[in-house]
Amino acid sequence: MELRHLRYFVTVVEEQSITKAAEKLCIAQPPLSRQIQKLEEELGILLFERGSRPVRTTEAGQFFYQHAVQILTHTAQATSMAKRISSVNKIVRIGYVSSLLYALLPQIIYLFRQNNPDIEVELIECGTKDQIEALKQGKIDIGFGRLRISDPAIKRILLREEKLKLAVHKNHYLTQYIDQGIYLSQIINEPIFSYPASQKPNFSTLIQSIFTELGLVPKDMIEVREIHLALGLVSSGEGICIIPESASDIGMKNLVYIPILDVEAYSPISLSVRNMDQSNYIPSILDCIKNVFEEENMVFKPSDST
Template identity: 90%
Template sequence: MELRHLRYFVTVVEEQSITKAAEKLCITQPPLSRQIQKLEEELGILLFERGSRPVRTTEAGQFFYQHAVQILTHTAQATSMAKRISTVNNIVRIGYVSSLLYALLPQIIYLFRQKNPDIEVELIECGTKDQIEALKQGKIDLGFGRLRISDPAIKRIVLHEEKLKLAVHKNHHLAEYIEQGVYLSQITNELIFSYPASQKPNFSTLIQSIFTELGLVPKELVEVREIYLALGLVSSGEGICLIPESASDIGMKNLVYIPVLDMEAYSPISLSLRNMDQSSYVLNILECIRNVFQDNNIV
């Protein structure tokens, strides 16, 4: 069985017509019909219902179609990743989520640049979910994100579990807990701003999942476009907001940041890369991460 046979079969299923599939594949109808028949003989099953118009798959054919699509998709992704790996020489593209600019990422990138002056670093802002596809398509080579997303083609290394803090106005009644901290169960009746209002999963999804894990249901959880807007609303006395600890360095007036005491209240910072990518820049970036973490006493 060859990949072209799978492409022929998938095209016939999707076009629901031998004639239309042949036109799309730029071949004539008789050879296409013969290839489909040959595939059926090799598999020992009927893939299509005989005489059906439009063409319909059998139950076994539909099952085979789903797996054929996966095989073709994985093959295309593997080809793209292999090409990217083979061409990485003087440039490394790094994807990142914007909130990590308030954490240690800038230090890591700066150190990487100092230790690898011959390599050009291109930073590309994109969400954790988008990083997975960008890695598989060869658009980026490394990704720094916050979400728990898994994919068989991608290796994910959890670098740090960053605690969350609660941002409130300095005159908010919860501000009295700035020293002792709060539990999430204490804020479920508050107006809570979450961010970003973008394709899920995102940081807002993480916050919702933490509440769910604790068996809590916030009375009012409102998504806004980005962290600046969320903190701006809190600064105006509008509500409260959960943020990663490092984001408390954002200089906005009238805000105080309260520790969140729940063990589950953290945001994982992870590095994602292509599985089996043994490029030298991978080891180099990991060394820079270790150095920066040691300098900042992060275990």
Template identity: 60%
Template sequence: MELRHLRYFVAVVEEQSFTKAAEKLFIAQPPLSRQIQNLESELGIQLFERGSRPLQTTPAGQFFYQHAVKLLSNAEEIKTMTKRVGMVEKTVTIGFVGSLLYGLLPRIVYLFRQQHPNLKIELVEMTTTNQIQALKEGRIDVGFGRLRISDPAIRRILLREEPLMVAVHDSHLFATKRQGIYLSDIVEENIFLYPNHPKPNFSTQVRGLFSEYSLEPRSLKEVREIQLALGLVAAGEGMCIVPESARTIQLPHLNYIPLLDDAAKSPIFLAIRSMDESEDIRSLFDSIYQVYDLEAIKYDRTVI
């Protein structure tokens, strides 16, 4: 059995017609029919219900179709990643979630550029979920995100746990509590979450944090992005939970108060392909930990 046999079979299933599949594949119908017959003979089963209009698969054919699609997808991922590994021009493409631009990521990337002037570095903003698929397809080489998403093809390294804070208007009573407050203190407040794009995302993480402490906030409103959420807070419309690094966003009448709950942290993960042990990736780790050393941030280097 060869990959082309799988492509032929998948085309026939999806087109529900040998004639249409042959046109899609740019081959004549008789050879296509023979290839499918040979495939059925090799498997010793019937893949299509004979005489059905439109053409339908047997239960065994449907099972084979689902796995054929997966195998073809894996083959394309392997081809794309292999091409990328063999590229003459040295390029490292980094996916990242937008909130990390307010933290140490810009310094890490700048240092990485300075230490590797002959390396082309590209930055692409994307959600953590999209980073996983982009890594598998070879569109990026490394991803920085905040969500715990598991995939056997991806290796995820926890870089650090970033404390969370609450952004409040300076007229709010909590603005005077510089030492910090607890999640239980804000359950009756209007709380803005972000982003509101498909889950899971940072808003999912915040909701989970309340659930972990068996708390049910009275009012949670999702908005498009962090800047909008903080703008609404600055307008006195409510409050917002943000990573500590968001303190660099300064707006009039905006205050940041620490959250004192032990679990009030947002993890920062680096994701790479499971078998990727390139020197460029190791050099990126060096840049990360050099910046962490300068900031006195604790980390576990044994994970790489």
């Protein structure tokens, strides 16, 4: 059995017609029919119901189709990943979530560039979920994200657990807790701005999951496009917002930031790479992260995550 036989079969299933499949594959109809018959003979099963219009798979054929699609997808991903790995000495594409620009990511990227002048670095903003597919498709080589997302093709290295803070207007009554901190149970009746309004899971999903983990149900969660809009609304006295600690350096007027005391209130910061990738840029970027953490007097104990 060859990959082209699987492609022929999958195309016939998806087009529901031998004629249309032959046109799409740019081959004549009789050879395509013979290849399908040959595949059935090799497998010893009927893949299609005889005489059906449009073409329909048998129960066994539908089962085989699902696995054929997976094989073709994994083959395409492996090919793309291999090409990216072979060319990584020229360029490394790094995906990142925008909020990490307020953390240590700029220092890490700058040091990586200084230590690797022969490598061109391209930064690509994309959400943590999108990074997984981008890694598998070879569109990026490293991903810096915030969510707990697992995939067997991806290795995720937890770098740190960043505490979250509550952003409120400087005249908000909750500022009385600015020194001792506050628990999330104390804010569930407040209008809370969450972000971003993008494909889930995202940072907004993380915040909601923390409330759920604590058995809390916020009364008024308002999702907005991005962090600057959320903080702008808080600065206008419209509500409050939960942000990563590093984002408190954004410096918007009229805001104060209150520590959140719940131990569950943190955002995991992780580095993601392809599971089988042994490229030398990976230990190099980890060395840069270690050096920057040490400069900031932060503990660096990376751990593999699932």
